[in-house]
Each structure stands twice: as C-alpha cells, then as structure tokens.
Amino acid sequence: MKFVDEYRDGKLARGIAAAIAREVQPDRPYRFMEFCGGHTHAIARYGLEDLLPENLAMIHGPGCPVCVLPVGRMNDAIQLAQQPGVTLCTYADLMRVPGSDAMSLIKAKAEGADIRMVYSTLDALRIAQEEPERKVVFFAIGFETTTPPTALAILQAQQTGLKNFFVFCNHVLTPAAIQAIVGAPESASKVPLDGFVGPAHVSTVIGTRPYERFAESYAKPVVIAGFEPLDVMQAILMLVRQVNEGRAIVENEYIRAVTQDGNVKAQAICDRVFELRDTFEWRGLGQVADSALKIREAFAAFDVESHFDVRTLPAKDNPACECGAILRGEKRPTDCKLFGTVCTPENPMGSCMVSSEGSCAAHWTYGRFRDAEKRKAS
Numbered sequence: 001m002k003f004v005d006e007y008r009d010g011k012l013a014r015g016i017a018a019a020i021a022r023e024v025q026p027d028r029p030y031r032f033m034e035f036c037g038g039h040t041h042a043i044a045r046y047g048l049e050d051l052l053p054e055n056l057a058m059i060h061g062p063g064c065p066v067c068v069l070p071v072g073r074m075n076d077a078i079q080l081a082q083q084p085g086v087t088l089c090t091y092a093d094l095m096r097v098p099g100s101d102a103m104s105l106i107k108a109k110a111e112g113a114d115i116r117m118v119y120s121t122l123d124a125l126r127i128a129q130e131e132p133e134r135k136v137v138f139f140a141i142g143f144e145t146t147t148p149p150t151a152l153a154i155l156q157a158q159q160t161g162l163k164n165f166f167v168f169c170n171h172v173l174t175p176a177a178i179q180a181i182v183g184a185p186e187s188a189s190k191v192p193l194d195g196f197v198g199p200a201h202v203s204t205v206i207g208t209r210p211y212e213r214f215a216e217s218y219a220k221p222v223v224i225a226g227f228e229p230l231d232v233m234q235a236i237l238m239l240v241r242q243v244n245e246g247r248a249i250v251e252n253e254y255i256r257a258v259t260q261d262g263n264v265k266a267q268a269i270c271d272r273v274f275e276l277r278d279t280f281e282w283r284g285l286g287q288v289a290d291s292a293l294k295i296r297e298a299f300a301a302f303d304v305e306s307h308f309d310v311r312t313l314p315a316k317d318n319p320a321c322e323c324g325a326i327l328r329g330e331k332r333p334t335d336c337k338l339f340g341t342v343c344t345p346e347n348p349m350g351s352c353m354v355s356s357e358g359s360c361a362a363h364w365t366y367g368r369f370r371d372a373e374k375r376k377a378s
C-alpha cells in the first residue's frame with residue numbers, strides 16, 4: 001500500500017539502524033522521549049528498541065489522551081452519565097478507564113446509565129438531532145488532532161439550532177506538556193532527556209513552529225515524526241545527529257504532511273470556539289499551566305461546565321498503579337507489580353493499560369514476548 005509498505009521495509013530499517021549504530025558515541029548515553037502513545041505503540045509493535053544501540057534508550061512519554069485524563073475528570077464523566085435524561089457519548093477506550101472506587105463508564109452503563117460508544121463527533125450530533133428529549137453530552141478528549149472536529153461539532157450545533165447537545169471539554173495541548181516534563185523541578189527520579197520525538201498528526205494541525213521556542217530555551221532537539229517504523233528510526237537518527245553536533249532545533253521528518261505553520265484553517269476554527277484554561281490536571285504531571293482548552297463564553301450554550309454541576313474533585317489513583325511515574329518517563333510498565341498479574345487489558349487497574357497507545361497495553365501486547373525471549377537467551 002502506497003505510503004505504508006515503503007515505510008515498513010525491513011532492509012531500509014536495518015540500514016538506518018546501522019547508521020545510528022555508527023553515529024552514536026560509545027562513551028555517552030542518549031535518552032530520547034517519544035511523547036506520543038502512537039510512537040510508543042509503533043516502537044513496541046515493530047520491536048524498534050531491538051535495533052538500537054545499548055546506550056540509546058527510548059523513554060515513553062505522556063502523549064496518550066486516555067492515559068493522561070485524571071481520575072477526577074473520569075469521575076465527572078461517570079456522574080454526568082448517571083444523571084436522569086443524559087446520554088453520554090464517548091470513544092470506546094474511555095469506557096474501561098477506572099475512576100474512583102473501581103467504577104468506570106462500562107460499569108455505569110451496566111447499571112443502567114445511557115452511555116453510547118461513538119466513532120466521531122458527528123455520531124453524537126446525530127443522536128442529539130434524533131432524540132431531542134435527551135441531553136446528549138459528548139465526552140471530548142484528545143490532543144490538537146481531535147480538537148478541530150469538536151470545534152466543528154459545536155459550530156454545527158449552533159448553526160442547526162440544537163438545544164440538547166453539550167460538550168464535556170478535556171482537550172489538552174502537546175507543547176505545554178513537553179515543556180512541563182523538561183521544566184519540572186529536579187528530583188531523584190527525574191529522567192534526564194536529550195531530545196524528543198514529536199507527534200506528526202499533532203503537527204499536521206499546529207505545524208512545527210510551536211516547539212521552536214521550547215527547543216531553543218531548553219536546548220532540547222525535537223524531531224516531528226510519523227508513526228511508521230522507518231519514520232521513527234529516521235527521527236532517532238536525526239536526534240542523534242543533533243545531539244552529536246550540539247544543535248537543538250525543531251526538525252521535520254514528516255515532510256509528506258507537516259509544514260512549519262500547520263493547518264491554519266483548523267487552527268482558526270479551534271481558536272473561534274476554544275480558549276486556554278489557566279491550568280489543567282494531567283495524570284502523572286499534576287496541574288500544568290496553559291495546557292488545555294475550554295469552550296469560549298460565546299458557545300456556553302454547548303458547554304457541560306456551564307449547564308451541569310461539574311466539580312472535578314481531587315481523586316487519587318490506585319496507590320499500587322505506577323501510571324503517574326510511567327507517564328513522566330520515570331518507570332517502565334514492568335516496574336509495576338500489578339503488570340500482567342492483576343492488571344491486564346481485560347482488567348485494567350490504570351489508564352496506561354486501557355488504550356492501545358498506553359505504555360502498559362503496548363508492552364503487554366508486544367513487549368512482554370521479547371522480554372521472555374531475552375530471558376531465555378540470557
């Protein structure tokens with residue numbers, strides 16, 4: 001398939017791996033964070049870590065929208081769904097994310113709440129049009145890639161005069177989170193990082209420009225990369241070269257779709273509907289300033305937070321779950337005592353085991369077999 005097969009070519013991948021091996025300096029470590037869960041999934045699925053030198057480590061980042069949603073916001077969504085007359089529309093992954101007291105949307109549905117899995121914002125709009133007696137709430141999550149469709153849904157609801165369509169807005173921003181990771185105070189567990197692989201789908205919307213100040217201020221290179229194995233390997237090679245040459249700029253590996261300015265039209269639509277929140281809680285990162293969006297006052301008629309009692313009370317993660325440390329890059333899935341024993345994709349104890357982009361789910365699906373092979377070989 002065009003634009004897929006050629007980016008999964010094993011011979012080419014081994015060629016890039018050989019170039020990385022030639023160019024890394026043996027006397028220093030290289031630690032790169034792949035911010036996005038899509039990259040984490042690709043690294044696990046294609047066994048890319050097996051192609052990298054011993055002194056080059058890929059650290060999984062917090063770029064999985066399901067994973068970073070804090071327990072308090074999950075509790076809000078569950079409580080919204082339990083209100084009489086409410087239909088909550090959500091993407092499938094969120095159904096199994098644990099809230100407090102082992103509750104989840106799927107359990108709330110089993111207890112009678114009207115929760116429906118949708119594939120797009122348009123599905124939620126259609127339900128609102130077809131069932132005017134219901135208050136239809138769309139549970140909006142995601143990074144800059146999923147924000148434009150939510151903005152368009154709100155504009156469409158306004159244009160068609162819908163009075164029963166509401167959005168529970170949890171859209172978050174990638175550059176702010178990367179900055180929070182690097183700018184976090186030093187601690188014993190903080191992982192030193194030499195650079196970032198940035199998500200290409202986010203940059204198809206925002207472009208590469210929003211990372212430029214970050215790369216310069218923190219002296220950390222960023223390479224925007226696609227999600228095929230060769231994209232990721234090429235991005236790692238580009239990072240190695242920047243580190244070796246003492247450069248820290250934003251480079252674009254995904255030139256087939258990403259530009260410096262991104263999709264200006266989509267940005268304008270989002271800007272019309274949303275504005276920055278002062279602060280927002282991320283699982284694992286805590287409160288991060290200017291890292292999320294809220295619906296502008298002009299569209300308050302569609303804002304859950306204007307129409308329902310949404311309090312977002314502080315709520316703790318399962319104390320045995322290491323999702324927070326994993327999302328900060330401080331731990332790996334196998335560092336968690338619950339991994340693969342109590343916690344599996346069928347019975348997730350934390351958000352990182354739910355979505356296929358979560359580090360724990362990716363390692364469960366692909367990485368654990370390599371662990372077993374390595375143990376056998378040693």
Ligand code: SF4
Nearest residue numbers: 321322336343350360
């Ligand atoms: S294995 Fe489960 S409990 Fe452990 S960190 Fe991952 S999601 Fe949390």
